[in-house]
Amino acid sequence: MSPILYYGVPSGCSFGAIVALEWSGQPYRLARVNMPDDMQTDAFAAINPVRETPALATARGDVLAESIAILNHIGALPGTLEAGLSFAQGTREFDQLNRMLAFLNTTFFNSFASLWWLLEHESDDDTRRALTEYGRARVVRAHQELERMLGDKPWLLGQRRTLADAYFIGIARWTKYHSVVDRRDYPNLQRLFDQLEADPAVSFAHAIEQQRPTTSAGRFEGEIGIAESLAARRAA
Template sequence: MPTPTLFYGVPSGCSFGSIVALEWLGQPYRLSRIDMPEVVTSAAYRQINPIGETPTLMDAQGNFLSESLAILNHLGARGIEQGLGFAQGTRDFDRLNQMLAYLNTSFFGAFAPLWYALEHGAQGAELEALTRYGAAEVRNVHAELEAMLGDKPWLLGEQRTLADAYFIGIARWTRYHQVLDRNDYPGLQRLFDKLEDDPAVRFAHAIERQAPAQSQGGFQGHVTLEEVLAQR
């Protein structure tokens, strides 16, 4: 039976949240580093994810699952005892699914104009329009999420869930796109700082930087895309 393997994108892919989630889960897993845009759009990678995006998870049965929302719900079903996910059909499951959907659509999507401008070398009037629109969207979703968080310690309440893991992987994008001061959203700044101090988040940062990384979960090392394909 294969060890679950997460194919994560660098630099700074949203798959960061899935690495954090796997660390919190504490069960055996491997990682496979996928360079963007070169490898992620290659014919080899498209054998496991035809749309050429990360993350992709190979589960314990050797099946491939893509899209962060689907992967995090898959991991959540394995992390009910740890409180990372909840049984489907419960109110807590619905609340988690709602928050993940918001992060996956509105929060993630707000950065799209800014990423487009950066990755496509936009200039002049196009750059100005994309930056103005993206900045307004990013400020808007931060205000919305600040209101949803309120004075709770975590996005859903008294305990951390996979929503918090996904949040930190996207929220760090303001380092690339300096369109707001997170201190204007004190609840989100508090949550961001708490997560940045989390061992699993520090581990994920080190993994991305290819620095020495100390796992407190079930990390069993890296495997290459070619090695996975050869075993199919």
């Protein structure tokens, strides 16, 4: 079976894994997970008991959760190393990629945590004000650090796009929900963001999330429902 990526909408961080699969040139399917309702179902719990996205049903039948595990799995697929999207484990380049993915998954991703909480929960004015300022400070610091790490390089790790760039774009777009920074204050990040937004794989991932007609630049084999995917895995 082709791998199945369970991606969350709206605007889940699984966006980066869709981009990475497009770049990999390997066959894959997608299963849409409407957050939070679909995550609370028994069907999705059978895929990921933690009830979070993304999750990946691999070609060999295993199920992976957590973005870093999924991206590193994609990075080891045939052709991905040759494309420069990832690197052989044990090399300096792999260590640098893993370090960047870890930064994006912790400092960058988590800087938005309090802001997402405010968006999804009712709170009094004092709580809202305190969490907004706390979130703003964390998002600003994360952008400052990433701006410094990127510098004038064309991509996060240098001359070639990698899995880190795919993961970055899925998180960087969250500023449209939370007006706590202006990306134009970080010209290197703005340049990278614009470059990625013009990429066919990123345009494809946006269209998939928004359920607009689109054409894959990779080997996308279509969407499958959550229940249907479980039946297909049992049959396989």
